[in-house]
Amino acid sequence: MAVFKVDPEVINGYVIEQFKKMAAVPRPTNYMEKISAYLSGWAKEHGFEHWQDKVGNVIFDVPATKGCEGAPLTILQAHMDMVCVAEEGKAFDKFNDPISVIQKDGFLTAEGTSMGGDDAIGIAMAMYAAVSDDVTHGPLRVICTVNEEGGDPSGAGNLEHRFVTEAGYLINIDSEDYATCTVAACGFAAYPFSFKCTREATVSGQRAYKIELSGLLGGHSGVDIAKNRASAIKAVNYILAQMTHKKIPFYLNSFNGGVSMAAIPPNASAVVVVDEANEGALKEIFEFTKKYFAKQFDRTEAGYIFTCNEVPLPEKALTAADSAKAVSLIAAVRVGVNTISQRYAGITESSINIGQIAFNEGDESFNLFVAMRTSSEWPVMLANVEFASIAAAMGVSCEFREQFSIGWVEKEGAKLPGMYAEAFEEYTGDKCVITAVHGGLECAAFSQWSEDIEIISVGPTVVSPHSTGERIPIETIGKTAGAIANLLGKIALM
Ligand SMILES: [Zn+2]
Numbered sequence: 001m002a003v004f005k006v007d008p009e010v011i012n013g014y015v016i017e018q019f020k021k022m023a024a025v026p027r028p029t030n031y032m033e034k035i036s037a038y039l040s041g042w043a044k045e046h047g048f049e050h051w052q053d054k055v056g057n058v059i060f061d062v063p064a065t066k067g068c069e070g071a072p073l074t075i076l077q078a079h080m081d082m083v084c085v086a087e088e089g090k091a092f093d094k095f096n097d098p099i100s101v102i103q104k105d106g107f108l109t110a111e112g113t114s115m116g117g118d119d120a121i122g123i124a125m126a127m128y129a130a131v132s133d134d135v136t137h138g139p140l141r142v143i144c145t146v147n148e149e150g151g152d153p154s155g156a157g158n159l160e161h162r163f164v165t166e167a168g169y170l171i172n173i174d175s176e177d178y179a180t181c182t183v184a185a186c187g188f189a190a191y192p193f194s195f196k197c198t199r200e201a202t203v204s205g206q207r208a209y210k211i212e213l214s215g216l217l218g219g220h221s222g223v224d225i226a227k228n229r230a231s232a233i234k235a236v237n238y239i240l241a242q243m244t245h246k247k248i249p250f251y252l253n254s255f256n257g258g259v260s261m262a263a264i265p266p267n268a269s270a271v272v273v274v275d276e277a278n279e280g281a282l283k284e285i286f287e288f289t290k291k292y293f294a295k296q297f298d299r300t301e302a303g304y305i306f307t308c309n310e311v312p313l314p315e316k317a318l319t320a321a322d323s324a325k326a327v328s329l330i331a332a333v334r335v336g337v338n339t340i341s342q343r344y345a346g347i348t349e350s351s352i353n354i355g356q357i358a359f360n361e362g363d364e365s366f367n368l369f370v371a372m373r374t375s376s377e378w379p380v381m382l383a384n385v386e387f388a389s390i391a392a393a394m395g396v397s398c399e400f401r402e403q404f405s406i407g408w409v410e411k412e413g414a415k416l417p418g419m420y421a422e423a424f425e426e427y428t429g430d431k432c433v434i435t436a437v438h439g440g441l442e443c444a445a446f447s448q449w450s451e452d453i454e455i456i457s458v459g460p461t462v463v464s465p466h467s468t469g470e471r472i473p474i475e476t477i478g479k480t481a482g483a484i485a486n487l488l489g490k491i492a493l494m
Contacts, residue, residue, distance in 0.1 A: 002426040003489030006134045008478025011485075014132070015477055016108065018124040023116060024098040028084040029151035031095055032056040035080045039123070039144050046131060055146055055158040062130045062140040068492035071138025072168030076129060076484070078122025079148035079155060079174060079442065083466040087112045109471040117472045118465035119148065122173030125460075125481040129488060137488040141167060148174070148442055149466075150262060156442035165450040169416055169491060171484060172443050175459040178476035179428075181420045182457040184344070184436035185444055186222065186375035187405035190261075191387045193329055193368040195396040197322040200251075202313055208253065208273045209282060210311045211236050215304040218259065218266030220466075221353040222373045222439035225264065226337050228300045232268035233257040233354050234335055235293055235306070240272060241331040242285045244324045248278050251317035252326055258356030261371055265355065273317045283308065314361065325394060326366045330354065332390050333370050339379050341436065348438040350379035373438060380404050408444040408455070410436070416454040423487035428479045458484065 027035035036056035043050035043060035050060035058080070064071060084099075086092035090112040100111045109115060126142045129135050143163060145155030164170065175182045202208075213232045217224075236257065243250045250272050257268025274282050286308040293306065318326070334352060341349040352372050359366055370387065374380045384400065391398035410417070421432040443455045460476035463469070 002423075002486050003136060003493065004134070004427060004482060004486040006482060006485070008475070008482050011128060011478040011481045012474055015121070015124045015128050015481055016103070016474070018127045019108070019121055020101050022120040022123065023101045023110070026095055026097065027080060027082055027116065028094045029081040029147050029149040032081060032146040036146060039080060042127070048130070053158070053160060055153045055155060057146055057155045057159050058144045059163050060130075060142050062137070062142065064139045065136045065492060068136060068138045071492045071494060073139045073141060073166055074137070074488060074491055075141045075143055075164065075167045075170040076126035077143040077145065077170060077172045077442070078126060079119045079145045080123060081147050081149055081151055082116035082118065082120065083114060083149050084116070085114045085466065085468060087468045103474065106474055107471045108474055112468060114466060114468055115470040115472070117462045117470055118176065119174045121462070121472060121477065122459060125173055125477070125484065128481050129485055132485070135485040135488060136492050138492040140488070145442060150260070156445040161449045164446045164453065167453055170443070170446055170453055170455045171487070172441060172455065172457040173459050173484070174441060175437065175457045176462040176465060177459075178461040178473070178480060179424070179430050179432050180458070181417050181424070181432055181434045182437050182441070183410040183414070183417050183434055184375055185408040185441040185457070186373045186438055187407035187444065188440060189372045189374065189380050189383065189400065189404045191370040191372070191383070191398055191400045193370065193391060193396050193398045194365055195325065196365045197326070198319050199316040200319055201315060202251065202273050202317055205276050206273050206313060207276060207279050208271060208311050208313045209308055210269060210271050211239055211286065211308045212269040213304065213306045214267040214269075216266040216301055218264045220439060221262050221264050221355060221371070222348070222351065223437065225351040225353065225438065226348050228297065229264050230293070230297045230301050231265055231335050231354065233265045233330065233357055235289070236268040236270050237327055237330040239282075239285050239289050240270065240327040242289070243282065244327055246281070248274070248281050249320040250274050250278070250282070250323055251320060252323040253314045253317040254361055255326065255357055255359045258354070261355035261369060263355060264353060268357070271311060271314065273313065316361070322366070325396070326359070329368055329390070329394055329396060332394070333368075338372070339376070341375065344436040347436050349376050350374035351438065352383070375407055375409070375436060375438070377406055380406070405444065408441060408447045411454060414454045416456050419490055420456050420458065420483070420487050423490055424483035427483045427486040430479070
């Protein structure tokens with residue numbers, strides 16, 4: 001029987017009110033001062049014992065419900081920063097302007113910007129558990145971290161360990177799928193390839209072309225990697241790799257693409273010089289590539305632009321040998337899903353992505369950053385020798401760390417996942433899936449500090465986080481917060 005019986009609609013009222021208040025506080029990653037002050041003020045106002053550490057993490061302790069003081073300390077944790085993006089053409093100053101949250105057709109969404117549901121909705125849900133008299137709980141600690149979205153300094157990385165190790169359970173509220181209890185996440189291994197390159201003067205009669213692919217979906221290099229999303233870098237590079245394969249010399253002037261190391265590159269462009277006699281061959285290879293690219297991606301990608309147009313001849317370009325080397329290096333690195341998990345159905349175990357290239361006129365070395373996400377050792381062990389071998393064979397450097405983290409691994413015999421699933425099903429009547437995520441979570445850091453703590457990650461559905469299309473089905477907020485409250489009740493009465 002459910003311990004907690006409050007109507008989800010009632011919970012929504014409070015949670016959405018708190019969420020809107022946080023939306024009014026600008027909080028893009030790395031600009032944490034205002035939101036950190038807001039949260040520590042909130043904890044103070046409610047009379048909770050609280051801490052604000054040197055990086056801005058805010059921690060507060062909520063006394064147990066009377067009679068439940070002996071229950072294990074339980075943490076509710078979420079991050080306070082957000083990836084703040086605005087629609088093209090919208091006048092929006094992310095450092096000063098509030099996010100305007102609207103409720104429409106059963107969804108919470110923002111007007112023309114990302115919403116920051118990832119992850120202020122998690123904090124608002126923790127606030128509900130902290131203040132509501134309807135929630136029965138043991139000693140409760142709320143941890144609001146800074147800079148989860150790749151910022152520096154990282155909140156989880158700098159948190160004093162005792163805040164976590166003193167607890168028996170940690171519930172991270174940063175997952176984006178309703179009715180899901182996440183129990184494992186993956187780690188990240190980086191492979192930076194580099195070589196010095198030489199430019200020489202172009203000669204009259206040569207022609208320059210810009211090959212450009214833009215408007216692809218891109219997306220998260222972990223959770224979106226198995227969705228047949230195209231890598232713009234690989235597609236543009238394919239054309240040049242075909243030139244190498246057919247022994248047609250070309251001279252690379254620039255090659256740029258991608259938006260972040262953690263995203264599938266939605267765009268790429270290269271300016272390449274060819275001898276006049278080879279102009280036709282380049283165009284032919286381009287058309288051939290475009291045709292088969294469309295065939296592969298016509299179900300998943302739409303509205304992209306793939307062009308090859310003549311541009312003014314630059315003064316210099318890479319030698320033919322260095323151009324071929326750069327292109328062969330990109331061609332040699334496989335991207336996409338690498339292995340599939342046998343433990344969690346439908347989840348990618350390891351994947352590889354080339355996130356970004358920036359090679360501009362005047363750059364003296366060509367750098368390529370390759371990243372692997374993995375939740376198991378073997379794939380990354382193979383990747384280590386694979387990438388070291390590619391580097392050695394091609395005469396380029398690749399200085400990667402032999403030490404790697406496979407992220408957060410489910411503990412054998414952990415009770416918390418099953419307890420949450422039961423609490424969830426009792427309260428909502430919906431089935432809860434226990435699974436892993438092919439992405440990073442702060443839980444990976446916390447799980448390394450304590451042998452004993454049990455950790456899960458949950459949350460309402462967040463559609464298209466980090467984008468202007470971000471929205472949350474309101475129904476999933478109250479139901480998830482209620483399931484957490486029901487779980488806290490079970491822990492309190494253990
Ligand atoms: Zn998040």
